[in-house]
Amino acid sequence: MTTATFTPDLDGKTFLDSNEMVLNMGPQHPSTHGVLRVILKLDGEKVLGTECVIGYLHRGVEKIAENRTYAQFNPYVDRMDYIAAVSNGLGYCEAVEKLIDVQAPPRAQFLRVILTELNRLASHQVWLGTHALDIGAITPLFYLFRDREEILKIFEKYCGARLTTHAFRIGGCIYEAYDGFEKDVLNYCDGLGAKIDEYEGLLTGNRIWVQRTKGVGILNAADCKALGVTGPVLRAAGVKWDLRKAQPYAAYDQVDFEIPTGENGDTFDRYMVRIQEMRQSVRIIRQAVEKLPAGPTMAKVPKVLKPQAGRIYHSIEAPKGELGYFIVSDGSTQPYRVRVRPPSFVNLQALDKMVRGALIADVVAVIGTLDIVLGEVDR
Amino acid sequence: MPDEKSELEKIPAVTAAKAETTPTASSTPPSAKAALVGDPTPSPTPPVKPAVPAAAKPAAAVAKPAAPAAPPKPAPIAWESPLVAGLKRQYGSGIREAASYLKDKYLVVDKSIVFDVLNHMRDEQFDYCVDITAVHWPKREEQFDVIYILYSFEKNERVRVETTIKDGEKVRSAYSLWPTSDWLEREVFDMYGIEFTEHPGLKRILLPEGWTGHPLRKDYGIRQQDQAWVKQNIGIESGQ
Numbered sequence: 001m002t003t004a005t006f007t008p009d010l011d012g013k014t015f016l017d018s019n020e021m022v023l024n025m026g027p028q029h030p031s032t033h034g035v036l037r038v039i040l041k042l043d044g045e046k047v048l049g050t051e052c053v054i055g056y057l058h059r060g061v062e063k064i065a066e067n068r069t070y071a072q073f074n075p076y077v078d079r080m081d082y083i084a085a086v087s088n089g090l091g092y093c094e095a096v097e098k099l100i101d102v103q104a105p106p107r108a109q110f111l112r113v114i115l116t117e118l119n120r121l122a123s124h125q126v127w128l129g130t131h132a133l134d135i136g137a138i139t140p141l142f143y144l145f146r147d148r149e150e151i152l153k154i155f156e157k158y159c160g161a162r163l164t165t166h167a168f169r170i171g172g173c174i175y176e177a178y179d180g181f182e183k184d185v186l187n188y189c190d191g192l193g194a195k196i197d198e199y200e201g202l203l204t205g206n207r208i209w210v211q212r213t214k215g216v217g218i219l220n221a222a223d224c225k226a227l228g229v230t231g232p233v234l235r236a237a238g239v240k241w242d243l244r245k246a247q248p249y250a251a252y253d254q255v256d257f258e259i260p261t262g263e264n265g266d267t268f269d270r271y272m273v274r275i276q277e278m279r280q281s282v283r284i285i286r287q288a289v290e291k292l293p294a295g296p297t298m299a300k301v302p303k304v305l306k307p308q309a310g311r312i313y314h315s316i317e318a319p320k321g322e323l324g325y326f327i328v329s330d331g332s333t334q335p336y337r338v339r340v341r342p343p344s345f346v347n348l349q350a351l352d353k354m355v356r357g358a359l360i361a362d363v364v365a366v367i368g369t370l371d372i373v374l375g376e377v378d379r
Numbered sequence: 380m381p382d383e384k385s386e387l388e389k390i391p392a393v394t395a396a397k398a399e400t401t402p403t404a405s406s407t408p409p410s411a412k413a414a415l416v417g418d419p420t421p422s423p424t425p426p427v428k429p430a431v432p433a434a435a436k437p438a439a440a441v442a443k444p445a446a447p448a449a450p451p452k453p454a455p456i457a458w459e460s461p462l463v464a465g466l467k468r469q470y471g472s473g474i475r476e477a478a479s480y481l482k483d484k485y486l487v488v489d490k491s492i493v494f495d496v497l498n499h500m501r502d503e504q505f506d507y508c509v510d511i512t513a514v515h516w517p518k519r520e521e522q523f524d525v526i527y528i529l530y531s532f533e534k535n536e537r538v539r540v541e542t543t544i545k546d547g548e549k550v551r552s553a554y555s556l557w558p559t560s561d562w563l564e565r566e567v568f569d570m571y572g573i574e575f576t577e578h579p580g581l582k583r584i585l586l587p588e589g590w591t592g593h594p595l596r597k598d599y600g601i602r603q604q605d606q607a608w609v610k611q612n613i614g615i616e617s618g619q
Contacts, residue, residue: 239532
């Protein structure tokens with residue numbers, strides 16, 4: 001959150017030329033998906049440079065972590081990327097499990113895969129709905145939120161919460177799957193294939209959609225790596241890299257799926273990659289339900305955790321990219337330091353690179369295609 | 380009623396116990412603790428420990444036969460690889476430690492060579508800088524750990540590079556190696572006040588520019604805030 005000083009680092013110039021102007025966008029702007037403020041330097045409609053002002057939603061999550069026990073901090077992580085709360089919880093629980101050297105039982109691993117993939121679907125659905133809305137297509141929003149609702153209902157039946165689920169505990173899953181859980185999940189999967197076709201029918205061949213997204217906000221593979229950009233944005237640039245495959249966690253090494261990639265690294269490719277990821281998620285969920293083993297869902301974990309002094313880093317493939325937790329223990333009941341490596345924060349940094357030379361309307365498209373959640377950017 | 384009251388009293392005691400808690404019940408071997416670089420050595424464990432078995436001697440004696448069955452505690456193990464050998468050849472004792480703990484590989488290097496080591500790592504195909512962060516240890520002379528988490532797409536390998544610096548010491552920015560360092564280092568500066576030289580625009584990122592204090596330092600209280608800033612800019616007495 002910077003005070004309004006536009007003396008940008010943009011080209012090192014303090015003064016504007018006579019044809020240049022500065023436009024402030026946000027923090028209260030519907031296309032910024034929360035409280036993101038972007039200061040644009042323009043030549044007419046053309047963007048010459050941007051500066052992001054963030055921090056409006058900063059709650060000091062990492063400081064809170066140092067003042068809570070390991071288990072007490074667990075619900076807080078849901079409030080970072082609140083669109084994909086289950087993923088956040090999975091990352092945190094697995095990181096602490098690594099620190100205390102405990103493995104969740106197989107049934108919990110599979111339950112985690114099912115719920116996390118459902119959450120990936122929900123996250124991509126919110127992304128596509130709002131992204132299409134930003135670009136001017138209202139209809140997809142209703143379709144996508146209609147379908148996301150079913151996922152939230154499954155979450156609600158599973159753990160009582162729809163959004164900030166706190167579905168997992170350190171050591172496994174505290175809740176057993178409810179009666180009919182498998183049936184609900186499979187029913188949903190059966191229906192979703194046709195629904196994804198429906199989304200594609202609305203957008204993929206749509207001339208307006210294609211013209212607004214093809215060739216817009218290109219980020220090539222080299223730039224992605226240099227800027228630390230991960231997730232669908234990286235894959236759309238042609239890099240076949242997904243942590244679920246590269247360094248499998250939970251039960252991802254026991255299910256079969258593809259990593260969809262794009263070629264051009266533009267907004268359209270990112271759209272296609274996420275659409276295909278949704279189809280892959282359905283595939284993963286089906287297999288996980290089929291293979292769901294019987295047995296306990298919680299490992300033996302002491303009520304009060306006291307990991308021995310040490311430090312670890314663990315990361316998972318969240319819907320937005322690599323979500324990592326770096327935890328330092330000093331041997332007490334509270335973490336000495338928890339650092340969250342947020343995919344949204346790092347990906348947002350690429351905005352400037354992607355919109356230089358583009359039009360203002362493309363800025364809106366690019367913010368959408370980056371799929372950021374400000375709760376995670378600001379923490 | 381009295382029961383309820385005592386229950387209530389217990390809660391703050393547990394949460395506030397952090398500073399005083401002595402890991403009496405923990406079976407953490409002090410040796411494993413000391414072996415970890417960067418952790419505070421003055422641990423209250425050894426003086427307290429003998430007192431507890433004395434008080435609960437019979438119980439301890441009964442429990443003893445079961446003790447050997449406990450799984451071994453994880454400990455850092457030395458990490459040997461051509462990469463480490465190459466680094467050691469080039470920088471000698473500047474590489475203070477190369478080990479892995481719970482499968483996480485890490486290097487602890489001297490502050491003076493950290494940029495060179497990072498450069499070396501980038502040339503060794505560690506082309507993705509995952510994260511840059513810091514940890515504050517106020518009791519140590521070198522108060523801060525600065526931590527770089529690197530990843531290589533080619534090798535599918537993750538390595539942590541750590542260094543320690545004193546309060547007020549500056550670190551050379553990794554911006555020229557990985558542009559992603561820009562925001563990551565700004566956040567470290569914002570939260571810890573660690574300055575990075577040769578950074579393209581080092582300023583606060585999450586907190587407002589006029590804020591005083593660096594909240595992730597250990598001496599910064601959980602409820603502490605810049606009252607003057609809050610009053611002046613938001614027009615309220617307190618943000619709490």
